[in-house]
Amino acid sequence: MxxxxxxxxxxxxxxxxxxxxxxxxxxxxxxxxxxxxxxxxxxxxxxxxxxxxxxxxxxxxxxxxxxxxxxxxxxxxxxxxxxxxxxxxxxxxxxxxxxxxxxxxxxxxxxxxxxxxxxxxxxxxxxxxxxxxxxxxxxxxxxxxxxxxxxxxxxxxxxxxxxxxxxxxxxxxxxxxxxxxxxxxxxxxxxxxxxxxxxxxxxxxxxxxxxxxxxxxxxxxxxxxxxxxxxxxxxxxxxxxxGGKSPNIVFADADLERAATAAPGSFLDNTGQDCCARSRILVQRSVHDRFLELLEPAVHAFRAGHPAEAATAMGPLVSARQRERVRGYVPEDAPALIRGSIPEGPGFWYPATVLQGTVGERAAVEEIFGPVAVVIPFDDEEEAVRLANDTDYGLSGSIWTRDSARALRVSRAVAAGNLSVNSHSSVRYSTPFGGYKQxxxxxxxxxxxxxxxxxxxxxxxxxxxxx
CATH class of the missing domain: 3.40.605.10 (Aldehyde Dehydrogenase; Chain A, domain 1)
Structure with a gap:
């Protein structure tokens, strides 16, 4: 949005x-x-x-x-x-x-x-x-x-x-x-x-x-x-x-290291100002804690800095107005599972933030359009699909699993226009792009x-x- x-x-x-x-x-x-x-x-x-x-x-x-x-x-x-x-x-x-x-x-x-x-x-x-x-x-x-x-x-x-x-x-x-x-x-x-x-x-x-x-x-x-x-x-x-509020679904049989390493780019690229951002990370409960252990260093490695610097992966938000909007969802002193760092001085900066999500709360259902993700556990495939579809949006999403049959089942069951399996790719100029629902x-x-x-x-x- x-x-x-x-x-x-x-x-x-x-x-x-x-x-x-x-x-x-x-x-x-x-x-x-x-x-x-x-x-x-x-x-x-x-x-x-x-x-x-x-x-x-x-x-x-x-x-x-x-x-x-x-x-x-x-x-x-x-x-x-x-x-x-x-x-x-x-x-x-x-x-x-x-x-x-x-x-x-x-x-x-x-x-x-x-x-x-x-x-x-x-x-x-x-x-x-x-x-x-x-x-x-x-x-x-x-x-x-x-x-x-x-x-x-x-x-x-x-x-x-x-x-x-x-x-x-x-x-x-x-x-x-x-x-x-x-x-x-x-x-x-x-x-x-x-x-x-x-x-x-x-x-x-x-x-x-x-x-x-x-x-x-x-x-x-x-x-x-x-x-x-x-x-x-x-x-x-x-x-x-x-708009979008896209899920990143991580099953227990996924390559967890690969999924955790790829996750920051899916919600921090363009400082989260991306309608395809995978800002809802749905993780199977049996690997929830291990996934977070792997995710934390990957988030910290996604460096915020001046856009002209070669090492920069994430720049500022586009405006003061947008920063205030993000703060309205997540005050900077709010408890967080993971919080990154930002440069000192001028600029519309906001740190990479990962929250423990609760089903139904604003940060878990509304598009924030900033560098913020929520992590929500699920027990089985049926619940993962239900949580993925529990939104007014249906633009994109990712599914991480080694089970190709499951990947196809979930891809067909999730109501979104652009899905990736073991990837976060959403847009290619040679393939169609668009969303379901709102x-x-x-x-x-x-x-x-x-x-x-x-x-x-x-x-x-x-x-x-x-x-």
């Missing part, structure tokens, strides 16, 4: 302050996009989209690959921007930039596979066309500003649409730079525009604009519900990637990603002789 998408208090801002989370220093200010500017941007996008959709598919693919190539030449620059505005360790931030490059390349490969079908019918020929929707709005979060912006933008562009991207209020800089690189690559002006602003103003203007055909939103479940209702008013298509609607990424940005047109051509 990306909480910075919640409605801010007070009057609409005229500019956005971009603050470095590791130093608390102001980086720059960015003008907000007004509803009037949104309307003009939609007009430019619609004009550019007509030109873009009219290109031969091979030419669209070539331009997207050129865009990927331009991004590739600016990986380090984009990584430094992401590090400064989001507080991500530099190595992670550079990986995120490379993910944009890879997704553009992958989406370009899908352009020429976006073909229609010929369906046998009596009396003629029936063919279908996959036609672009038009103008697509992508509303991206602050937790992974570059990759998630690309999840919606790259396949939408590949399918022949124009994209209007609204980045999160706290992290607009990488999106603005990507728009400049798109022009450098030769994409038509107006085809890919970035519109910084607050959700209730800029975001609402995009969602409610009659010429926007689809909205792709990643953010909190409450805001996602409002966007879904706004889209319903005009029967607008919507894809939602929302974790979202629709799927992103994978071989069918472009289809979500098209309309199917059916045409029948009679071959019967005229009378």
């Amino acid at each position: 990306q909480h910075e998408q919640e409605e801010p208090t007070g009057p609409p801002a005229e500019k956005l302050d971009v603050v470095n989370p590791a130093t608390e220093e102001l980086i720059t200010t960015v003008p907000v996009t007004t509803p009037e500017q949104v309307d003009r941007a939609v007009g430019r996008a619609a004009a550019a989209q007509t030109q873009w959709a009219g290109l031969p598919p091979a030419d669209r693919a070539r331009l997207l690959r050129r865009f990927a190539s331009v991004v590739d030449r600016h990986i380090e620059e984009l990584g430094v921007l992401e590090m400064r505005e989001a507080g991500h360790p530099l190595s992670n931030a550079c990986w995120e930039a490379s993910n944009v490059r890879d997704l553009l390349d992958y989406s370009a490969g899908g352009v020429e596979r976006l073909t229609g079908k010929q369906i046998p019918v009596a009396g003629g020929v029936n063919i279908t066309f996959a036609e672009p929707l038009g103008v697509v709005a992508v509303i991206a979060p602050w937790n992974f500003p570059m990759p998630i912006a690309a999840w919606g933008s790259a396949p939408a562009l590949a399918a022949g649409n124009a994209v209007l991207l609204k980045p999160a209020e706290t992290t607009p800089l990488t999106a603005l730079r990507l728009a400049e690189l798109a022009l450098e690559a030769g994409l038509p002006e107006g085809l890919f525009q970035v519109l910084p602003g607050e959700g209730p103003v800029t975001g609402t203007a995009l969602v409610e604009h009659p010429r926007v055909a689809k909205v792709v939103f990643t953010g909190s479940t409450p805001v996602g519900k409002r966007i879904m209702a706004q889209c319903a008013a005009s029967v607008k298509r919507v894809t939602l990637e929302l 974790s979202g609607l629709g799927r992103e990424l994978g071989p069918d990603a472009l289809a979500a940005f098209t309309e199917t047109k059916n045409v029948f051509i009679s071959t019967e002789e005229s009378q």
Whole structure:
């Protein structure tokens, strides 16, 4: 759940302050996009989209690959921007930039596979066309500003649409730079525009604009519900990637050392600001204590530090507001099974924290979006599945066991869209991603990603002789 998408208090801002989370220093200010500017941007996008959709598919693919190539030449620059505005360790931030490059390349490969079908019918020929929707709005979060912006933008562009991207209020800089690189690559002006602003103003203007055909939103479940209702008013298509409270299920027959060593990365990566974070560690009771013994040194080895330092595995939280939210769940002096250390001085730091969880308590059922996990014991497979499903969310999860039959049974029984066995991998650009229940609607990424940005047109051509 990306909480910075919640409605801010007070009057609409005229500019956005971009603050470095590791130093608390102001980086720059960015003008907000007004509803009037949104309307003009939609007009430019619609004009550019007509030109873009009219290109031969091979030419669209070539331009997207050129865009990927331009991004590739600016990986380090984009990584430094992401590090400064989001507080991500530099190595992670550079990986995120490379993910944009890879997704553009992958989406370009899908352009020429976006073909229609010929369906046998009596009396003629029936063919279908996959036609672009038009103008697509992508509303991206602050937790992974570059990759998630690309999840919606790259396949939408590949399918022949124009994209209007609204980045999160706290992290607009990488999106603005990507728009400049798109022009450098030769994409038509107006085809890919970035519109910084607050959700209730800029975001609402995009969602409610009659010429926007689809909205792709990643953010909190409450805001996602409002966007879904706004889209319903005009029967607008919507894809939602929302919150999560994912389980990490460790059975007694698992490789405990491997499971414990891997666990910190599953809830501390990106300082826990990840909707796929395995923040509920469900451990079979017979190995509960041994697992915790192995987990403690692994958590302490996951070093918190300045994002520019090579040894850093975990940076700060994105904002003071987010730190206060995490503190609201777990005060820093609360009893903990394991608590890590943080740097002294400025920065929105919060230590890695592992709590003994109790079924039903807030920290065990609500998405904290910080470096906090709860450990809950279970007795058998049936209870593990029940606990895993005891949440409004269903985004991801992990299952640790040496029993392949059990792994398959539990994978089928857990209500989540993305599960890993003896791994914490959730997202690959070549496989579908999305959630069950209140974790979202629709799927992103994978071989069918472009289809979500098209309309199917059916045409029948009679071959019967005229009378």
